[in-house]
Amino acid sequence: MPNNLTAWDRVQIVRAQDRPTALDYIDNIFDEFIELHGDRKFSDDKATVCGLARLENTNFTVIAQQKGRNTKENIERNFGMPKPEGYRKSFRFMKQAEKFNRPIITFIDTKGAYPGLGAEERGQGEAIASSMFEMSRLKVPIIVVVIGEGSSGGALAIGVGDKILMLENAIYSILSPEGYASILWKDSGRAKEAAEVMKMTAKDLLDLKVIDKIIKEPKGGAQEDVKKMSEEIKKEIVSSYLSLKDIDEDTLVASRYEKFRNMGEYIRK
Amino acid sequence: MVIDKIKKREEPEEDKKYSKPDIPVGKWIKCEKCKEILYKEIVRENYSVCPNCGNHFRLSSRRRIAQIIDEGTFEEFKLNIETVNPLGMDSYIKKMETIREKTGIDEAVKCGTGNINGEKVVICVMDGNFLMGSMGSVVGEKITYSIEKAIELKLPLIIFSVSGGARMQEGIISLMQMAKTSAAIAKLDEAGLLYISVLTDPTYGGVTASFASLGDIILAEPHAMIGFAGRRVIEQTIKQELPEEFQTSEFLLEHGFIDKVVERKDMKDTIHKLLLLNK
Numbered sequence A: 001m002p003n004n005l006t007a008w009d010r011v012q013i014v015r016a017q018d019r020p021t022a023l024d025y026i027d028n029i030f031d032e033f034i035e036l037h038g039d040r041k042f043s044d045d046k047a048t049v050c051g052l053a054r055l056e057n058t059n060f061t062v063i064a065q066q067k068g069r070n071t072k073e074n075i076e077r078n079f080g081m082p083k084p085e086g087y088r089k090s091f092r093f094m095k096q097a098e099k100f101n102r103p104i105i106t107f108i109d110t111k112g113a114y115p116g117l118g119a120e121e122r123g124q125g126e127a128i129a130s131s132m133f134e135m136s137r138l139k140v141p142i143i144v145v146v147i148g149e150g151s152s153g154g155a156l157a158i159g160v161g162d163k164i165l166m167l168e169n170a171i172y173s174i175l176s177p178e179g180y181a182s183i184l185w186k187d188s189g190r191a192k193e194a195a196e197v198m199k200m201t202a203k204d205l206l207d208l209k210v211i212d213k214i215i216k217e218p219k220g221g222a223q224e225d226v227k228k229m230s231e232e233i234k235k236e237i238v239s240s241y242l243s244l245k246d247i248d249e250d251t252l253v254a255s256r257y258e259k260f261r262n263m264g265e266y267i268r269k
Numbered sequence B: 001m002v003i004d005k006i007k008k009r010e011e012p013e014e015d016k017k018y019s020k021p022d023i024p025v026g027k028w029i030k031c032e033k034c035k036e037i038l039y040k041e042i043v044r045e046n047y048s049v050c051p052n053c054g055n056h057f058r059l060s061s062r063r064r065i066a067q068i069i070d071e072g073t074f075e076e077f078k079l080n081i082e083t084v085n086p087l088g089m090d091s092y093i094k095k096m097e098t099i100r101e102k103t104g105i106d107e108a109v110k111c112g113t114g115n116i117n118g119e120k121v122v123i124c125v126m127d128g129n130f131l132m133g134s135m136g137s138v139v140g141e142k143i144t145y146s147i148e149k150a151i152e153l154k155l156p157l158i159i160f161s162v163s164g165g166a167r168m169q170e171g172i173i174s175l176m177q178m179a180k181t182s183a184a185i186a187k188l189d190e191a192g193l194l195y196i197s198v199l200t201d202p203t204y205g206g207v208t209a210s211f212a213s214l215g216d217i218i219l220a221e222p223h224a225m226i227g228f229a230g231r232r233v234i235e236q237t238i239k240q241e242l243p244e245e246f247q248t249s250e251f252l253l254e255h256g257f258i259d260k261v262v263e264r265k266d267m268k269d270t271i272h273k274l275l276l277l278n279k
Ligand SMILES: [Zn+2]
Pocket: B031, B032, B033, B034, B035, B036, B050, B051, B052, B053, B054, B055
């Protein structure tokens, strides 16, 4: 893949209909996977997939944001935009992971949390806040993989982990470039320009220490070879897990705290 | 509901409004809710609440602290930090300089310790006059520092929020402040300390979706607008008109997301009472 792709080019790549989704990778990466449903409070959010998986004799809890692979699926998946019950569902599985001492893998791929009437009535803000709050102190290793679009608090809500990996063409940002241009310049038409200033590419985020590692994509992008892409992700998940698995609980939680504690770009006057 | 009362009064007598062409600039203020022209001094003495309709005017952090903290007891944490402008936006730095000159405040939150009717607390008060109270690196760091200070000093924490959300001009770094502050609140929780979050008009986006929603007790001023996504974005998404009371404090109370709506004149005593009942 040529390195001279602009941020906007990458936005197009991750939004393309043929971009592999979380379930495409999950099917390829894990030896076993069983999806489990519901937040036990209100409903089952279809934009959030949760389940148990096995990889090289280790059991994992998997949490993923799932976009549709076609229009029909996208409608069913709410275009990958979780509602509060999505975050409550993933929290339920994370808490269970902690109970059974299972490491957690999350896959981020969302335009953002769903902005809807019901979502606000059911506390979208509280759901996202509580998810980060609880993740920050979970006593099991958490590996985060940004596979496509990681936009706003809706993405970060499942992104508080020990190792943050990101696919080469994935983007991770405070908001979509359209939303950003609309808020900052009152003109969503300047999205392309926004994408270039937002520092949303994997390379930018590695420089800013927001992520730990970039996972290279096959020539032409992940869609060109889903098997190979999955292999690469698997390799990085395994090596991240190996680097975390022997760390005692207190140190693990303390280092996760420090990791996010240190995020911020300021100087003493 | 009070909203109905406000609506009934929404149409002011036109001549009352316009028959005083000699209103001196700076001494008078117009209530945006009931359109009444009010003498500033009277409003100020009434906790910056409209005596006519009960509308709560927005407060600067300085005036908020004066209303909540016992006189002479506020000690500000001296952090002396400033953003390094991670996206390299010239307009951002210029904008901040202009605001600093105009308002005399240096960032969107003021933090320190102080007493509430004699009870010592750590308090953070956001300021909507500074880039809509948005949270960037400095706000995130000041809030996190204050939370850690509360843990160190074993003091309760009070945060007054007013914010448009994460600060756009610092991009992803602002987003990460949500995780940073939420993690710090989790630490405070582990330490068994009380956190009272007070939501004021308006509180949105990344602040609603982080520390503001994580209080052991969450209070709000009447009729404050509080939400995650903005009203306009939601209307565009669902292509449907939203109920008028949508995202008000009263709406949140009704849906179970805040503990109590408290009028400004009662805020200090209510917090004090809660501090004593949590001792
Ligand atoms: Zn009024």
